[in-house]
Amino acid sequence: xxxxxxxxxxxxxxxxxxxxxxxxxxxxxxxxxxxxxxxxxxxxxxxxxxxxxxxxxxxxxxxxxxxxxxxxxxxxxxxxxxxxxxxxxxxxxxxxxxxxxxxxxxxxxxxxxxxxxxxxxxxxxxxxxxxxxxxxxxxxxxxxxxxxxxxxxxxxxxxxxxxxxxxxxxxxxxxxxxxxxxxxxxxxxxxxxxxxxxxxxxxxxxxxxxxxxxxxxxxxxxxxxxxxxxxxxxxxxxxxxxxxxxxxx
Numbered sequence: 146x147x148x149x150x151x152x153x154x155x156x157x158x159x160x161x162x163x164x165x166x167x168x169x170x171x172x173x174x175x176x177x178x179x180x181x182x183x184x185x186x187x188x189x190x191x192x193x194x195x196x197x198x199x200x201x202x203x204x205x206x207x208x209x210x211x212x213x214x215x216x217x218x219x220x221x222x223x224x225x226x227x228x229x230x231x232x233x234x235x236x237x238x239x240x241x242x243x244x245x246x247x248x249x250x251x252x253x254x255x256x257x258x259x260x261x262x263x264x265x266x267x268x269x270x271x272x273x274x275x276x277x278x279x280x281x282x283x284x285x286x287x288x289x290x291x292x293x294x295x296x297x298x299x300x301x302x303x304x305x306x307x308x309x310x311x312x313x314x315x316x317x318x319x320x321x322x323x324x325x326x327x328x329x330x331x332x333x334x335x336x337x338x339x340x341x342x343x344x345x346x347x348x349x350x351x352x353x354x355x356x357x358x359x360x361x362x363x364x365x366x367x368x369x370x371x372x373x374x375x376x377x378x379x380x381x382x383x384x385x386x387x388x389x390x391x392x393x394x
Contacts, residue, residue: 162236167257171242172250172348173265176277178362179243180385186240189375195241208308210234219319228256262352264359270338282326
């Protein structure tokens with residue numbers, strides 16, 4: 146993929162734009178119930194809760210900073226992000242979850258050491274692998290395949306690419322989860338399962354036990370509310386973004 150050169154430097158003279166405390170860092174991988182967790186946290190009053198859908202549909206303007214963060218982390222371009230930078234992207238968020246936040250889990254844990262951590266998981270490793278191979282991976286391959294057409298290639302050559310395009314490019318190129326899963330699709334392997342398992346163990350090893358909730362959305366409200374010190378609300382536990390719903394977006 147072609148690179149994008151965009152001059153959108155972080156304003157180093159600012160002190161950050163945090164308007165609310167970041168209380169919760171969700172480190173579950175995509176397709177582990179991150180959309181449901183986001184809705185649950187919003188229902189409990191944790192506004193806002195950052196998610197990939199935030200970047201896609203609500204805050205596309207901060208794609209330029211995610212681009213800079215990814216380039217600094219993976220390509221040694223610019224300055225690695227610190228709390229100062231994260232506050233500019235996530236300053237209006239009391240919680241966060243999903244990609245691209247999970248790519249920077251170590252950096253975010255260091256920047257916000259007082260935040261509670263929720264690690265969403267699936268019942269079985271193969272269940273997660275099957276879900277993501279039925280949704281995110283074919284979606285990625287569909288868009289990449291569409292760009293191979295002569296018309297799309299012509300447009301890409303003459304029209305400037307956006308920071309969001311560059312973010313997607315960088316994630317596909319450098320994010321181990323996506324790279325492994327695409328390889329699984331191409332080669333008929335299941336190495337993504339091991340990647341998932343290793344990631345979960347890494348998170349468990351660096352987050353203090355008292356600050357970590359390993360959570361399956363099928364457990365519903367009780368363990369989550371107990372961990373957060375919140376009253377269990379009335380009504381059912383939200384379940385969002387099933388495989389069928391994913392393809393309706």
